[in-house]
Amino acid sequence: MRDLANALGIEAASIYSHIRSKEEILQRVCFRMADEFFGAIEVLKDEKASATEQLKRAISAHVQVLTRNTEASAVFLQEWRHLSEPHHTEFLALRDRYEHYFRKIIRQGIASGEFQVPDEKFAVLTILSGLNWIHTWYKPEGKMKPAEIAENLSAMLLNGLKTNLN
Template sequence: MSPTKKRIFEEAARLFQEKGYPAASMRDLASRVDLSVSSLYSHIGGKEEILQKICFDNARHYLRVMAEVEKGPDDPAEQVRTLIRQHIKTALEDITSVTVFNDEWRHLSEPYLSEFAKMRKDYERRFIRIISNGQKRGQFTDLDPTIALFTMLTSLRWLHQWYPAKKGISKKALESNILAMLMHGLEKR
């Protein structure tokens, strides 16, 4: 990918995060990369192409991690911990892209929207299977697996608003705190 094209994608991700996809205009984007609007179209096919790349790159990434975890040791508690750690790691490494992936995917048009939903559903199904396994072995509390899953997945969504501002806390500390919160909860017992 050419340097200009790369810059366009990076600035677009930032813009989509700040304003949301529909409110982000190609004029905004052009001004940020210091090009005219029409010049953008020498590098990309259109606005939605950018959203598609962000969404599917991330979806593929998460599915790849899931496949690795499934191939690894058959220990549900460790598998869940690995998945959460990966979510945190990915979110911190490329918080802009992950945020857009999380919040803006619904603005994909068909048939991309359906394709994306399928991948998402697949990921959730496989995650829930791991949680169910852990419950069968008595490692996990008998919560509804879906509730447990979504509580974990969404609890990472505040990072992009909050973490950049709070430099005092290290990535390691952040990871261990979130992991402790989700695995052990707030209350002592």
């Protein structure tokens, strides 16, 4: 709180005119980011699109949220486990629900023959790992733009590294 107050140019005690507690700040960051993520995929719902297309869009949406909120993303991804109950459990439920959205796409891809995936849950966890690691290196002034990041990640996850002779 003293570090935050320093950054704001006020005293730590003054922050309590604006918030109830430190825990409330963490809750707000985590649940607002969760809302951002869900909001971003909510508008994508188009189950007529191919699984490939749906996955690309989901990846892109996720990347947009992350790169638009780099600091909140870092807090969201690294500090959620400090949430107190019942928020901690609620948060895990949201995370599960978000993962299920991706699993559904993967399952659809398997069913349609677009994807060949030995383990669906593993695939989703790996996709999300690639997405959620972005905050560790992404800089707004960096050479790779969010759209390029999404494109590269999609290409890598869909096509793999190996040279494709198709």
